[in-house]
Amino acid sequence: MRNEQSVRPDAITDEERRTFLKLGLKITGLLAGGTVLSLVPVSEREAKASFDFAGYENSKYKPHYGMVIRQNHCVDCEKCKVACAKTNHVPEYGFRTTILEREVETEPGKKYRIFMPVLCNHCMNPPCVRVCPTRATYKHPENGIVMMDYKKCIGCKTCMAACPYNARYFNEEVRAIDKCNFCFDTRLSKGKKLTACAEACPAHVRVFGDLADPESEPYKLIHQPDKTIWVLRPETGAKPFIFYMND
Amino acid sequence: MNNLHKTLLGTLIALTIAGLFVVTSQAVGSDEEEDGGTIIFTRPVKAVIFEHSIHMDMGLECDSCHDDLFEMAAGTAEENDDFNMKALYAGKYCGACHDGETAFASNTRCTACHIGVKGYDKLTGKSSKKGGHGHH
Numbered sequence: 001m002r003n004e005q006s007v008r009p010d011a012i013t014d015e016e017r018r019t020f021l022k023l024g025l026k027i028t029g030l031l032a033g034g035t036v037l038s039l040v041p042v043s044e045r046e047a048k049a050s051f052d053f054a055g056y057e058n059s060k061y062k063p064h065y066g067m068v069i070r071q072n073h074c075v076d077c078e079k080c081k082v083a084c085a086k087t088n089h090v091p092e093y094g095f096r097t098t099i100l101e102r103e104v105e106t107e108p109g110k111k112y113r114i115f116m117p118v119l120c121n122h123c124m125n126p127p128c129v130r131v132c133p134t135r136a137t138y139k140h141p142e143n144g145i146v147m148m149d150y151k152k153c154i155g156c157k158t159c160m161a162a163c164p165y166n167a168r169y170f171n172e173e174v175r176a177i178d179k180c181n182f183c184f185d186t187r188l189s190k191g192k193k194l195t196a197c198a199e200a201c202p203a204h205v206r207v208f209g210d211l212a213d214p215e216s217e218p219y220k221l222i223h224q225p226d227k228t229i230w231v232l233r234p235e236t237g238a239k240p241f242i243f244y245m246n247d
Numbered sequence: 248m249n250n251l252h253k254t255l256l257g258t259l260i261a262l263t264i265a266g267l268f269v270v271t272s273q274a275v276g277s278d279e280e281e282d283g284g285t286i287i288f289t290r291p292v293k294a295v296i297f298e299h300s301i302h303m304d305m306g307l308e309c310d311s312c313h314d315d316l317f318e319m320a321a322g323t324a325e326e327n328d329d330f331n332m333k334a335l336y337a338g339k340y341c342g343a344c345h346d347g348e349t350a351f352a353s354n355t356r357c358t359a360c361h362i363g364v365k366g367y368d369k370l371t372g373k374s375s376k377k378g379g380h381g382h383h
Contacts, residue, residue: 076365113359
């Protein structure tokens, strides 16, 4: 094909790519005059794993806490938000987790509502940690949780700007940035196995656990070859540790 | 002002308040008197929407659901401990039709009926309290 060079797949914009990925398709072919020539379902093309775990395999954390979000089960009851705020003393103006909403047109004239729970992605390569001038935010050396040391925080909000997920807010009471820490201080360190949000969810949307353990439920969920797994904003290279799926 | 006037005035005020109350409760319970309007369930989760008109347009009659599956009085089903998805899967309440044959199954298309806290706030005119994630 003569115009192959000018229409390489990497010339496709991120927006176009995302649109196709939303449809569960992966771009493998070429663009010619705006028409995609080759689309195959992700699950068919990569039969062994639907998600590319490149960059995730060198985890040094044990346990390595993460969460799998079974997105299509979320009905925005917000019991997770209530439980989180109560457990972690999140003020009315703040948030450690929230639910995003959007409507997609499934066919002309027919709209379907999608609720998307979001929280700190506890990235493998967290931009917030990289930019913090005082090391007030850091990866927990054992379990990979992105932690906050309020005492070291000077409130410069650089981490808020760096975070690709808008997962941070300034807490007026502690005069520091606050964020999700998987309830480390309030629950996990006290022997509880689940975060407050995961425990409160009536639809088992938030599946929390050790993703370094092949026997854990979240590990098994994201290692099913026939399921499409995705993360939010993979293009930032942050290697987020919150995985999404529909089942 | 004599006693008669006072009594009349008091009655008028009482009627006005009672009238306001009726109007308010109607606005919450139903938009249209004839078909029961829009029902919003808030228990056990907030919130689930039921549109009488959509179901009437499909040819259902009042007695298709009342009084066997649901009492006429709005809010009665919510009082029951078994008003949940498990009961629906067992063919109770909405599950009598939403079984995958008569209508789409109760364990599919969750957000067709579940409008969430956001949907509830929109319908009841409450604005979202905080804009936490507004900048995306």
